[in-house]
Structures are given as C-alpha cells and as structure tokens.
Amino acid sequence: MSGIDMAIQGGIWALEVLAIAVPIALSVAYITYLERRVIGWIQVRKGCNRVGPVGLLQPLADGLKLFLKETIIPTKANKLLFVGAPILALTPTLIAFAVVPFGETTFFGVWDEPHVMAISHLNVGLLYILAISSLSVYGFLMAGWASNSKYAIMGSIRTTAQMLSYEIAMGFGLVTVMMLSGSLDLAEIVKAQAGGLLHWYMIPLFPILIVYFISGCAEAGRTPFDLTETEELVAGYHVEYSGMWFATFSLAEYGAMILISLLTSVLFLGGWYAPIPALDIIPGTFWLLGKAAFLVFVFIWLRATFPRYRYDQMMRLGWKIFLPWTLGWIFVVGMFIYTPGLDGIINFWLAWR
Amino acid sequence: MLETVFFNLFAGLAIVSGIGVVLSRNTMHSVMFLIFCFFNASGLFFLLDAEFLGIILILIYVGAVMVLFMFVIMMLEVNVAKLKEGVVQYLPVGGVIAVLLLIEFVAAASSGVFTQGTKASTAHLGQQVNNTAEIGQILYTKYLLGFEIAAIILLVALVGAIVLTIRERKDAKYQNITAQVKVRREDRVRKVRM
Numbered sequence: 005m006s007g008i009d010m011a012i013q014g015g016i017w018a019l020e021v022l023a024i025a026v027p028i029a030l031s032v033a034y035i036t037y038l039e040r041r042v043i044g045w046i047q048v049r050k051g052c053n054r055v056g057p058v059g060l061l062q063p064l065a066d067g068l069k070l071f072l073k074e075t076i077i078p079t080k081a082n083k084l085l086f087v088g089a090p091i092l093a094l095t096p097t098l099i100a101f102a103v104v105p106f107g108e109t110t111f112f113g114v115w116d117e118p119h120v121m122a123i124s125h126l127n128v129g130l131l132y133i134l135a136i137s138s139l140s141v142y143g144f145l146m147a148g149w150a151s152n153s154k155y156a157i158m159g160s161i162r163t164t165a166q167m168l169s170y171e172i173a174m175g176f177g178l179v180t181v182m183m184l185s186g187s188l189d190l191a192e193i194v195k196a197q198a199g200g201l202l203h204w205y206m207i208p209l210f211p212i213l214i215v216y217f218i219s220g221c222a223e224a225g226r227t228p229f230d231l232t233e234t235e236e237l238v239a240g241y242h243v244e245y246s247g248m249w250f251a252t253f254s255l256a257e258y259g260a261m262i263l264i265s266l267l268t269s270v271l272f273l274g275g276w277y278a279p280i281p282a283l284d285i286i287p288g289t290f291w292l293l294g295k296a297a298f299l300v301f302v303f304i305w306l307r308a309t310f311p312r313y314r315y316d317q318m319m320r321l322g323w324k325i326f327l328p329w330t331l332g333w334i335f336v337v338g339m340f341i342y343t344p345g346l347d348g349i350i351n352f353w354l355a356w357r
Numbered sequence: 358m359l360e361t362v363f364f365n366l367f368a369g370l371a372i373v374s375g376i377g378v379v380l381s382r383n384t385m386h387s388v389m390f391l392i393f394c395f396f397n398a399s400g401l402f403f404l405l406d407a408e409f410l411g412i413i414l415i416l417i418y419v420g421a422v423m424v425l426f427m428f429v430i431m432m433l434e435v436n437v438a439k440l441k442e443g444v445v446q447y448l449p450v451g452g453v454i455a456v457l458l459l460i461e462f463v464a465a466a467s468s469g470v471f472t473q474g475t476k477a478s479t480a481h482l483g484q485q486v487n488n489t490a491e492i493g494q495i496l497y498t499k500y501l502l503g504f505e506i507a508a509i510i511l512l513v514a515l516v517g518a519i520v521l522t523i524r525e526r527k528d529a530k531y532q533n534i535t536a537q538v539k540v541r542r543e544d545r546v547r548k549v550r551m
Contacts, residue, residue, distance in 0.1 A: 010359055085385065128489055131412045138420030142392070145424070149385060149431055157431075164424065171420075188489055320534065 020123045024101050032258040033063035039304045046308040073247035078151060081244065085150035090245070090252035093143025097259040100136040103129040104266050105191040107276040107288035120191040121289065129190040130182065133267065134175055137223065140256060141167050144232070144241050147253070151244035159240030162315065163225065163232040169319060170222040170229075173326035177212040177219070180330075180337050181205060181271050186356030194275030196355030204274040208353050211333055213272040215326050217299070220264030222322065224257055227307035231315055265299035266292070364404055371397035382437065384430050388423065395419050406482060409489045 037052065037059065044051025053059040077086055103126050108118040126132050141164050148160020182188060184205060185196040197204050206213050222229040232240045242253050269275060273295050276288025313321070340350040351357060374397065377390035395418050402411030496504050 013359075082383070082385070085389070126408065127487060128408050128412050131409070131416065131489075135412050135416035135420055138416065141420075141424055142427075145427060145431075146385075146389075161428075164428075168421075168424065316532075317534070 017123075021102075024123060025098060028098065028101065028259060028262060029255070031262060032255055033067060035258055035261070035300060036066065036254075037063045038300075039307070042301065042304045043308045046305070067251070070251040071248055075247040075249050076244075078153070078244050080152045082150040082152065085146045086244075087249070089143050089147035089150055090249045090256070091143070092146055093140050094252050094256040094259065096136045096139040096143075097256050097263060100133055100263055101266075103132050103190055104263070105129075105194060105270065105275065107292060108191075122191065125189070125191060127187075127189045127192075130178055130188045130193070130271075133190075134171075134178065137260075137263070138167075138171055140260070143253075143256065147245070148241040151241075153244055155238040156241055156243045159232060159238075159243065163241050166225075166229065166231060166318065166322075167223055169322040170219040170326075173215055173322055173330055174219040174223065176327065176330040176334065177216045178271070179334050180209050180212050183334070183337050183341065184208065184350075184353050184355065186354075190270055190275075192355075194270055194277065196353075197274045198277055200277075200281050201274070201279040203353065204272065204277075205353065206272045208337070208350065209272060209333070211329060213268070215330055216272070217264070217268055217302075219322075219326065220260075220268065221303065221306065222318070224260035224264060224303075226257075226261060226303055228310040228313055229318055230312060231318060234312065261300060261303055262296065265296040265303070268299055269295035360404060364401070367397045367400035367404070371401070384433065384435050385427075388427050388430055392419050392423050395423070406486075407488060409492055 040062070041051040041059070051059070052062045055061040055065045077083060102123040104122060105125075106121040109121050110116070110118050122129075144160050144163045144167070146160075148157040148163075151157070181193060185193040187193060187196070221227075225232040233242070234240065242250055245253065269292055274291075276292045278284045278286065278288075278291050337350070340346045341354065347354075347357075371394050374390045374394040378387045378394065381387050381390060395414060399411035399414040402408070402414060
C-alpha cells in the first residue's frame, strides 16, 4: 500500500468517524431539550420554551453557558487525572458506536452487494461492546479519586459498584442473543431477525429485553438508578467538577443512553428491519433510528415516572433478581434448543439450524 | 506496510507504558499505565487475527481485574520514604536479576525467533475463518475436561471468596423485602369504631 492510498484510507476513516460523532453530539444536545419538554409535559408544566422558537435554541444556550464557565481545579487534586477523567468517561461511549450497524446500503447503487453501515464490521461486535462499555468505569473512578475529596470518592465507589453489578446481568442477557443468532456480529444478529415483527428476538427473549433495558438504565445512571448524583452524597463523583468538564460527564451519560437504545433495537427489536416486511421500502436506517428514538423516549418516561431506588434495593435488584433470572433464561433457551420436541418451537427464531 | 506501522506503534507504546508502570511515583499513574499496556497488547492480538483474545484481554483484565486492583490501590497508603529505606540492601539481588533478564532477552531476540516471517506481517487467514467459533470448537471438544475443571476451580474460588468475606452483624437491622412487599392494607390499618 502506497503513501497516497494510506492517506486516502485515513481520510475515509476520519470522515466515517465524523459522520457518527457529530450527530451523536447534536442528538445529545437535543435529547436534553426533549427530556425537559417531555418531563414538563408529563408534570403538566411548560418546560423550556424561552430561547428561540418553542425553546429550540435552549441546548445551544446551555452549551455556551457551560463552555464559558470557569473550570475550577481543586488545589489538592491530582491535576492530570482530574482533567483526564471526563475524557476517560466519554471516550468508551463514543468508540462503542464504531460497531453499531446503522443499516445496509448499496451506496445509491454504486456497489453491487449491500454493505453494512458501520465504521468497523467486526465479527466480535457484541463482545467489543461489552468490553468497551465496561471501560467507562475508569472515568468515574478516576474522577472521584483525583478530586481528593471524600464525597467524590464515596460517590465514585458507589457508581463503580453499580456499573459493575449491572454489567454482569447485561452480559449474561446477551448470551441468550448469541445462542439464538449463533453469531457475535451485530449485523448478523440483525439479519437473523429478518422477516417481520414475529421474528424479532423480543418475542422469545422478552424477559431479557426487560433486564437488558433496565440494566442499561442503571449503566447510564438514569433516574431510577441515579444514585450517582443523589443529594445525600452532595452530588457524587463529579462534585468538584465545573464548566465544560462537568458537561463532558453528562455528555457521556446521554451518549450511553443513545448507545443502549441503539443496541436494544439492534439486539431485540429487529435492528434496521421494519415490523412488516412490506414496509422495508423505507430505508432501514430510519427504522433503526426510529426504534432508538422511541427507546430514548422510554428512558425519559421512566425518569418522569419512577422514584429513585435506595442503594440496597438497587443492589438487590441487580444481584438477586436480574442475575438468577438471566441465568435461568439461558438454561431455558438452551433446553429448548436441544430437547427433541421442544426445538420445534424455538427453530422459528434459530438462525443457525 | 500499514500493518507494520501499527505493529510498531502498539509494541512501542506497550513498552513505553510498561516502563511507565515501573517508573511513575504515583501508584494510580502506574495502574493507568498498566491499563494502557493491556490495550496495546490487545492491539497486537488484533494484528495477529486473534480478535477474540484481544477483546477478552480488554474485557477481563481491563474491565474487571484492573478495577478491583484499582480499588485496592486506592486504599493503600504509599510512603515513598519508607519504600526507599532498604534500597542499598536489596540492590545486589535486584541487579543480578536485572542483568540475567537482560542477557535472556538479548539471547532470545538474537536467536532468530523474531525474524521477518514471524512478525505480524505473516499471511492472514481468510475472512470466513471465525476465530471465536474455532476457539469454542476446540475448547468444547478437545480440551473439554480441562476447561470444565478450570471452570469448577474458578467457581469454588468465587464461592470461597464470598464465604470468607461474609459476616452477619448482630447489631445491624436487615429488611425482609419480600415481607415488605407482601404487606396488605388489612395488615396495617385497623378500623376502630369510635
């Protein structure tokens, strides 16, 4: 490969990364707007409607405000890690998007075969997501430690414990998806669900869908599980942060929310396929983004509906309910696959037999 | 070409971060360097087409083991002055080990194992060869017994760790959540005729 080829390849990669990262940043901004409007609507008040037409410029104003605020670094903080922690929290969320398949395209007929629209078409995509999403723990841990404050460190230990606990249930839940699709490739998992609503994994794996989504809620630190930012702990791991560095943490939180919504749609809700095969004339990306947008709405809905869990209740839910439940479902799916007589039922969703 | 560039990048960064682990004064920085080192090692696995191993390295070591490591290290109190106390006393032993290791490394590097053909630039298997499936196939057929024994040992260790750390405190009050949930109105509210 010559130098020019490498430069072109690098340019294409950069464009692909920008094509994913810029919409994520924009949608994070407008999800905050959506969140405030939807919660306002649910609580019978207006929500933000002052800046621009119906408040549409509010996210930009918020961003500007956060950007212009002074970043205060505590004197006794470990400066390097204090500044690095928000980036460590945000990066895993962003790079996890690299394997999310946004649909299939022939690039307006240029290619003969449809290509999967993902930056990286890894054949261990699911494991990659699991591995990468377990890394954002470091950002939170470092934020607490580097702040050199007891409230921050208590908050970060809580956050870490919460994320580690729910990761386990999440990972085990995904095992059932692998068992049905026979692949770790996200695009293959979507293709295994082709053929309409009844083929989607939400039907045989409904309990896992619920467990996965709620665990995702806990992973992203959304409201029933937002013990990471409770008042009883002053705020949590980010007490000492201000301005743009603080905003980076919430960017990570909302990014994780989008990621969980996209993955739930890919794994359980048929990815880029329409509920009825006849509707597949509408491009798949719209379907996927529509499903993800609905799930983001569900996140906000949950936030407006449920009160916060107590810490021991949350741990109980993760370890004593979700974990046995997912392990049990793995057993059930395995039994259905290999028991003569029962396998007829599951064959409908089994892609590899 | 591109692969050699990436190989040198990952290998170089792995060495640099390995040096960083040893040399940095702050234990927390050491841990971060170690994590970075694992990342580069998994990058090397990727270059060798072993994507499953690369991902598992990140998932297990970076995602789980190092977090616990970090918890332990956060609680440690590192006293640099105290660590430096016996330096002169231990220097001869350490020096001998260092020299021996250096000789071994040089001997290994010049033995011809690391020639051009064995680097990451060797020919790749086709796209259709699925690493994960291959590893699963061999683990569950040829090495089934060893795999199961390892799994049981890990499970026993897990249960053992939980049993060792569990302690019932007499003075603490525990809730019975099932009982709480099962409570009905009739259990708590009594209608009194006045």
